[in-house]
Amino acid sequence: MTVFAYTARSREGVYLADQLDASSADAVATQLAHQGISAITISAVSTRTDFLAALRARFVEERVPLEELVAFCRQMHALTRAGIPILRAITGLAESARNQTLGRALADVADGLKSGRELSASFQRHPKIFPLLFASAVRVGESTGQLETAFGQLVRHLELERDTRRRIAAATRYPALVIGAAVVALVVVNVFVVPVFSQTLSSFGVALPWPTRLLIGTSNFFVSSWPWLVVSAAAATGLWRRWVGSKNGRLTWDRWRLRIPVFGHLLERATVARYARAFALTLAAGVPILRALEVAARSADNAWIEERARGMSQQIERGETLTRAAANSGVFEPLFLQMVSVGEETGALAEMHTNIAIAYEEAVDYDLRRMSELLEPMLIVAVGAVVLLLALGVYLPLWSLSSGIRG
Numbered sequence: 001m002t003v004f005a006y007t008a009r010s011r012e013g014v015y016l017a018d019q020l021d022a023s024s025a026d027a028v029a030t031q032l033a034h035q036g037i038s039a040i041t042i043s044a045v046s047t048r049t050d051f052l053a054a055l056r057a058r059f060v061e062e063r064v065p066l067e068e069l070v071a072f073c074r075q076m077h078a079l080t081r082a083g084i085p086i087l088r089a090i091t092g093l094a095e096s097a098r099n100q101t102l103g104r105a106l107a108d109v110a111d112g113l114k115s116g117r118e119l120s121a122s123f124q125r126h127p128k129i130f131p132l133l134f135a136s137a138v139r140v141g142e143s144t145g146q147l148e149t150a151f152g153q154l155v156r157h158l159e160l161e162r163d164t165r166r167r168i169a170a171a172t173r174y175p176a177l178v179i180g181a182a183v184v185a186l187v188v189v190n191v192f193v194v195p196v197f198s199q200t201l202s203s204f205g206v207a208l209p210w211p212t213r214l215l216i217g218t219s220n221f222f223v224s225s226w227p228w229l230v231v232s233a234a235a236a237t238g239l240w241r242r243w244v245g246s247k248n249g250r251l252t253w254d255r256w257r258l259r260i261p262v263f264g265h266l267l268e269r270a271t272v273a274r275y276a277r278a279f280a281l282t283l284a285a286g287v288p289i290l291r292a293l294e295v296a297a298r299s300a301d302n303a304w305i306e307e308r309a310r311g312m313s314q315q316i317e318r319g320e321t322l323t324r325a326a327a328n329s330g331v332f333e334p335l336f337l338q339m340v341s342v343g344e345e346t347g348a349l350a351e352m353h354t355n356i357a358i359a360y361e362e363a364v365d366y367d368l369r370r371m372s373e374l375l376e377p378m379l380i381v382a383v384g385a386v387v388l389l390l391a392l393g394v395y396l397p398l399w400s401l402s403s404g405i406r407g
Contacts, residue, residue: 004028007040007121064102064129066165070158072102077151086147087113105129118142133157133278133299140285150285157281164270164361171368178379182386187222189390194219201397208397215393247303255304262374266367272336273360275300275309280353289349290316305331322349335359 005019006028022028025042032039072093079089090110097103105126112122120139123130134154141150198216201208208216222229243249258268279296283289290313297309308329315325323341326332332340336356343352 002044004042004044006032006042008032008037009040064099064105066158066162068097068099068102069129069134070155070162072097072106073151073154073158077148077155080148080151086119102129119147131299133281133295136282136287136291136295137285140282140287144286153281153285157277160277160357160361161274164273164364167365167368168266168270171372174372175375175379178383182383186386190215190219190222191226195223197394209392211389211392212394212397215390251303251307254302258302258304262371266364266371269360269367270364271300271302271305272332273357273364275305276336276353276360277357280350280357283353284350289322 002022002024003019004022004025020028020031022031025044028042029039075093076089079093080086087110090106090113094103094106094110097106108125109119109122112125113119118139119142120135123138124132124135137150137154138147141147194215198219201212244253258264258271260267275296278299279292282292282295287295293309293313293316297306300306300309308331312322312325312329315328316322320328321344323337323344326340327337339352339356339359340349343349346352
């Protein structure tokens with residue numbers, strides 16, 4: 001299979017730019033035609049990767065944090081509201097951008113505008129910086145002459161996304177610090193302390209209790225096998241990243257991680273909230289429901305939910321209601337389905353999906369507080385067990401030695 005990049009127009013006249021895996025350019029054109037999309041250009045994408053360029057992109061290229069994207073949308077909202085021409089606004093923001101990667105992307109967007117490319121299509125050329133929802137909202141703003149409204153909606157959406165990420169990071173920071181400190185302490189004890197302690201005990205020739213034997217055995221394993229452990233960890237990390245980066249691997253992992261104890265339910269609610277808010281934003285902007293489903297599914301950043309949403313689109317095309325299609329997907333909870341059903345009956349799907357997003361975000365806040373309450377005692381017990389094992393391993397043989405000396 002070869003990757004082909006294409007530009008096309010939908011039945012509604014919306015400009016599209018994306019990539020597809022297919023055996024030939026004719027197969028791409030046929031697949032698009034079945035979807036009611038007229039191809040404009042189709043070209044094969046080279047799969048050869050420059051190793052140095054990949055390293056630079058991975059480790060040297062500056063990432064664009066969500067805060068920078070929020071600031072950019074806020075500035076564009078103010079500039080378009082003031083009547084500043086789009087090209088002048090983009091050029092000025094590219095020159096003044098603090099983030100070099102964002103500055104280069106905006107410069108390319110400005111070049112695209114000069115060459116006659118649409119603003120949304122120029123944004124779509126940088127999918128790692130500007131997500132699909134971003135380009136879709138801008139496309140609707142272009143077609144309706146309401147770019148100011150589009151950027152204002154993006155500001156609100158991205159700010160909510162940023163706040164959710166901050167809350168999740170704050171809730172997981174303490175457990176991560178405790179676990180990291182415990183791991184570092186165990187490595188230091190096993191590599192530097194226990195070997196010296198073991199040599200001292202062996203010189204006395206006393207029988208060692210099982211906690212001490214376990215401690216010494218673990219230390220000997222780390223000291224003698226650390227090169228193999230490092231190589232194995234690096235190889236496992238590389239294989240894991242390659243598997244997760246594949247289509248089937250990511251689909252499987254995105255489904256599994258929604259079922260992780262404690263964290264899975266929290267992640268599922270956060271993902272559904274992101275999906276609902278993206279669907280509400282695109283649908284309220286006048287995007288057709290099938291296109292809104294596609295944008296919302298890809299904005300959810302979960303391959304399994306994206307696949308389920310594509311199945312929903314196919315059912316809707318066959319005449320099913322959105323509520324029944326969502327129920328058949330096996331993704332959404334009864335609360336979600338009930339609210340979607342009310343939205344369909346009242347003709348307020350966008351508003352109802354906004355309410356769904358708010359309800360799920362409040363549930364995420366509650367889950368985060370509850371997760372902290374559950375994890376703290378679990379971490380205290382786990383750290384206490386490790387400290388107890390170390391204490392028994394060290395002090396039991398010392399007590400045996402002192403008893404032998406007194407005897």
